[in-house]
Amino acid sequence: MTVSRFIRVAWLIVKKDLTIEARSRELFLTTLFFAVSCVLVFAFGFVSDQNPIGDAAAGILWIAIAFAGTLALGRAFERERYHDVLHALLLAPVDRPAIYIGKLLGVICLLAIVEIIIVPLISLFFQTPILRHPWLLGGLLACGTLGFASVGTLFAAMLVRARSRDVLLPVLLYPITVPVIIAGVRGTVLLLQPEIDVIMVRAWIGMLVFFDVVFITLSLWTFEPLMTD
């Protein structure tokens, strides 16, 4: 299968997911609201002297992304179970990895929009200058979300036909993506300091890129055998 056909297949799947989302907005609204609720709960959970702790903002951002992302992944593939859509996708004469990339891009689009809304909210709730260096923050969030979503898409696709899939997705996903979360949080914490250590932030972004490469390579490699019956 040629590269252009690969891209076309992936794009078709992204378009399908985004079209359904644009019409129903179910996944987007529920995920967004869940992420905001997460931020609120954690903001009330970590208080000092009756005020939210400013330093906790970085951790809460990434936890909200992780939890909302898990929910979105589960729901995105739940949709494929109805009407045997997944079966149809697998029967299509296309490269399986193209299906994976299509689903991955759909999930990333969803999480990106949620993050664009959540980050200013966190800046507001915690009164932290998290948006002072938007490009560095954007880099951290982009690489971190990519790493998280790449493993998440693989596992959510794997678990579609498994028993106890709702609880197993976080059980499987979190141990593997903890390094991504750690790197994301440490990078974001550095961005909240009065004096920003740009070299260290770049180092954490570098580590995120390393994990992204490893995870995407492994996922592309194992998607085909894992999705066969």
Next chain:
Amino acid sequence: MILSRWFPAITVMAMVFFAGAPLMIARAPYESTMGLVQKIFYFHVPAWIAMFSAAFVCGISSGIYLFKGKKLADHLAVAAAELTVLFGLIGLVTGPLWARKAWGLWWQWDARLTSALILWMIFVAYQLLRQYGGPGSDKLAAGMALFGMANVPFVYWSVNVWRTIHPTTNVVPTLVPGMSEAFLWCSVAFVLIFILTLSARVKLESHRAAIDRLYLSLDD
């Protein structure tokens, strides 16, 4: 299984190594700062060596099962994953016991300890998936084990890349003669125990799978 022929011989060897281990450890010299406490090293590091070996065996056999479909590879992966959790548990218990005396604290979130704990948890998640995932969980768990195996080099080199409270990988190659013999003896003992338990567990898993197949064919 290839090892069934050698099972009695390996058992005897393992017993010899196990019996000789206390003698070797007692004869090893004391370390200058930690004294007797340092001797938990002869359990802690070999346990992690066995754990890494088990993780590699699990990962490689999972890869073979995923891409070639050999049932024996799946049984090997199941057995190796259980042993990864077991030897990892030994390592995770002996580590803090030593840390309390050597560093004054039970645990710290440095690169080595954090990544080792995460590696262990990945294989615990493997167990949960196999147990509760229902049909098809064998392939899914195999995918999981591949991620686990990819994590092992990261855990090993984390201590050289970051500044951690945990000693670097430079310690083992530079052991003094008295300690290096005891360490080698204990490592061989743990690896032999790993091979023995792996062999027995694979046998058990093969029998269990055979019974399952017979049971299902009886239903047809």
